[in-house]
Amino acid sequence: MKPRDLVVLIGVIGIVLMMVVPLPIWLLDVLLIINISIALMIILIGMNTQDALQFSIFPSLLLITTLFRLALNVSTTRNILANADAGNVVKTFGSFVAQGNIVVGFVVFIILVLVQFIVITKGSERVAEVAARFTLDAMPGKQMSIDADLNAGLINEHQAKERREKISKEADFYGAMDGASKFVKGDAIAGIIMLLINILGGLVIGMAMKGMSITEAGKLYSILTIGDGLVSQIPALLISTAAGIIVTRAASDGNLASDLTKQIFSYPKLLYIVAGTIAALGIFTPIHMITTFPIAGLLVFASIKMQQNLARKQEQEVQLEEEQQIEEVRSPESVISLLQVDPIEFEFGYGLIPLADTQQGGDLLDRIILIRRQCALELGIVVPVIRIRDNIQLRPNEYVIKIKGNTVARGDLLLNHYLAMSPGFDDDSVTGIDTLEPAFGLPALWIDEATKERAELSGYTVVDPPSVVATHLTEVIKKHAHELLGRQETRALIENVKESYPALVDDLIPNTLNTGDVQKVLIKLLREKISVRDLVTILETLADYGSYTKDPEILTEYVRQALSRQITQQFTTSGDTLKVITVGPMLEKKIAESVQQSDQGSYVALDPTTSQVIFSRIGEQVTKLIQSGQQPVVLTSPTIRMYLRQLLERTMQDIPVLSYSELEPSVEIQSMGVVNL
Template sequence: MQVRDITVLAAVISVVAMLVIPLPHWLISFLIIINITIALLILMTAMNMQEALQFSVFPPLLLLVTLFRLGLNVSTTRAILSEGDAGKVVETFGTFVTGGNILVGLVVFTILVIIQFIVITKGAERVSEVAARFTLDAMPGKQMSIDADLNAGMISEKEARERREKVSGEADFYGAMDGATKFVKGDAIAGIIIVLINLVVGIIIGVVQQGLPFAEAAVLFSTLTVGDGLVSQIPALLISTATGIVVTRAASNGNLGSDITSQLFSQPKLLYVAAGTIALLGIVTPVGPLITFPIAIALAVGAYMMNKSSKEDPNEIEEFEEEVTTDNMKSPENVINLLNVDPIEFEFGYGLIPLVDTAQGGDLLDRVVMIRRQLALELGIVIPVVRIRDNIQLQPNEYRLKIKGNEMARGELLLDHYLAMSPGDDDSIEGIDTVEPSFGLPAKWITESVKEEAEILGYTVVDPPSVVSTHMTEIIRNNAHDLLGRQETKQLIDHIRETYPILVDELTPTPLSVGEIQKVLGNLLREHVSVRNLPIIFETLADYSKMTSDVDILTEYTRQSLAKQITTQYAGNNHVLKVLTVSGRVEKLIADSIQQTEHGNYLSIDPNDSQAILESMAKEIERASLMEQSPIILCSPAVRVYMRQMTARYFPQIPILSYNELESSIEVQSVGVVNVE
């Protein structure tokens, strides 16, 4: 524990001790001055804060200073009733401040109590209660607003986290203040009771125990009681005022003093009106101009000075604004900002605004959050924030998705319809013919009235938000390798370094650079292989990167290390995997066409042979699809990468596996053979 922590603990323990241990008079006087000092410090802090959370420690501090003040009350009461003396400070307040008139002292004390209890404390209590209720009610809306700004790309993850913490802190603060104001109210009530006890019991003790005449006992104990009441109620009044300022303070860019002066005197013309009213008051009433004229003159002079300083030539202002605008357009920083390209952009026409407008029931922003989480778990990379914006250049019901500034997909939605996809040849449902955007299947836009009928006939019926979110998911999944750059790869490396520092140090920066690791991970993502299991991937790269730096070969070794994952991905829980095998003739044809150079190997196959292989593959894929089987190509490890290169443009969604990428426990069944004559 630090020294200041121990100091605070010692102070709290001392306050508790004050309740049971008699204190000498000099120490009581010293602590009373400390109490007034703390109250002044709290009041000045409350006046100079810009928002409530800057004084978030106020609720527990309020409890501590209240306990401290009550402890002082107990000590002074003990001293007054037992010895008839409570120190120099109490005596001074009881005689000098009240002018030696006990009745005046009692009246002043009563007024202070009324001001604190009825005016300030009651108002602060009500404001705290209302502020806590409205802050808690507004919390869900603020959280949704933060999520919407995050999904739209207006703020970063760090800014979103800071804003969430601020919202949560405000709710906790106003909830605590709602209870803390009860301390102030209870303190005011306790002050009244303590004064009555000191006055009544003190006079009884003075007359009965000390043998003083009643008049002398009344003067003595009345003086001490008033002094004790004043030295406790003045700090209490300051604390109550600070409480009221804290709970009524709205967030601004300045403190209370600057806000009052800037807003109260923001209109000089009103000061002229006030000056004239005060001057007229001195003329038509017995108050006299001697008192009112100086105030009126001060107001008029202040209004003239403020009005003069605020007047500027409108032409100069306009010229200055034009000059600033021109300078901003010329500045290189402004031009550079225009060069930024968002990783993912979703644009839509004005007719699709209800998709993203939460006030109209739109939940696309929430769906985007779920898409990013789903793909992060599925692919093993952090999907960038999707920037969502409307575009008046698009058709009203049209949308498009861009990745790295390039349009990757475009579609059209009918918000008052449902998309229905037929399970077979049934075409009896009435609707608008269209194509399902994610997988290119024939579909129809149907109305609400025929939705139930379509579901009975076996149609797959989805709403427009589900259509666009599915389309967005597929496009991002298929282009995940474009979203993984060196910067994102470096973040993945730093993440795994936290748990596997030795593994990362062995792999990078030597023998593999961040760029080479990024290429391997990109190759895996291009063929829909998740890179979430980075430890296995990095272990494999660390083992084989010492033998070769060829990225394609390293990718093949990595795929073989992920055999269990790849087998589960395509076989699921089944122990049988149905595939299309590549004949030995085709594999030999491909192997003989591999050209080896110092910069790596590449496939140089005769166009006629390539065309024959692709036609045979297309025929077998179509036949497998008719059998309702997902086509998977299986070949030897030596030619797998070149087979992928040859077919990537024509069959990008068809997985091509090698024998080494399958678990030995899996049963492989060939349902077709890719062959050439």
């Protein structure tokens, strides 16, 4: 335990002991002065904080100071009743305020207690209660605002985390203040009760035990009681005021003094009205002009000086803005910033603004958050922040999706309609605007609200425009995921694995492979829509075979074999049966004989006529499977899988090409067709 922690613990225990153990007079005087000092320090700190969270310890400090003050009250009460003496501090406060008149002293004390109890404490308690309720009610909206800024790229993950923590701390702070304000209220009530105890107990003890007359006992114990009350209530009043200042202040860039001078005196012309009113009081009322005219003149002078300062400040701001604009134009960074290319952009015409405008019910930002999470689960990569912006150069209902500044997809939406896709047979009663579903290119109709129910009863798949956009964006990200994975993103994925498997990463990088080699393998997997979420298995396989070969094509084949269970589950849609298009032995032999080696690796060198025949015959089999409602999968031997994939990549990149070693033994393979030469 640190020394300062031990001091705090001893201090709190000492406060409790003060209520039981009698204190000497000199120590009581010291503690009373310390109590006043603490109260002054707290109110000054409260006035100079810019945000309530800068003094987040205040609720706990409020409890400790209240307990300290009550312990001092108990100690002074004990000394007053037992010894008719509570030290110089208590006696000085009582004599100075009373000025020889006990009634005046009592009235002043009662006024202080009422001000604290009815005005300061009651108001602070109400403000803390309302602030706590409003802070809790506003938390969901603030969280959504943070997510929106994060998706728009205005803040990064670290800044978003800091904002969320601040929102949580604000809710905890105002909730604690709501409870802590009850202690101050109870302290004020205890002060009144102790006043009565000291007066009545002092009269009884003075007359019955010390042989004083009622006049002597009343004067002595009244002065001590008033002093004791003032010594405790003045610090209590200061701390209550500090509590009120903290809970009533909104976040600002300055302290209380700067905010007061900046905001109250921001309207110099209003001071002329105030000055005229004060002058009129001196002219038309018994208040003499000697009193009112100097104040009115001071207000007029202050107004003139404030107007001059505001004019000078505006000129400086205009001049500074012009200088900044000139510097930005001259600065080389002004051109460099234009070179930044966003990984993913979603642009839309002005007619689709309601999709992204939360005030108009748009939930596109929330859907994008779900898309990024879905892609992380399905692909195993962190999708970069998607930049969303409107583009007046597009048609009103048009949108485009860009990858690294280049348009890769586009579509049109009708916001007041629904997209209905046929179940395979058309219903003549369902009419609408012919279109194509943008994600998969299926024939569809834009139908209105009145036709929606009829279409659903007829078996049509009906979706709203935001769902159309979300589906299209998801498919585009999956299709181009390999373009979004750079060395920096690969390094981040590896570092994430390193937190749990440091030995694996240390063995692989940089001794066996570098980050670029791993990136190439991951890109090849993503290009064929194989998830890289099981990065541990991928890195384990690369660590096993990376010492034998650096060829990314061969390493990818080893990784695919290690991910056989995942690949099998991905393409096996019904039970344990996989319907495939198999490659005949003649075609396999032809491809194997056409493999050529080069410095950049191996490739297939087929003449155009043979290549066209292969494309045509595979295309025929693929068409048959699609017409029967099956997902086309091409199955071949492990030795030529990657070469066959190279052939089909440009013309049939969406057709999966698997090898026998990538499938689990428990899967039943059903050949739906054979491709041969």
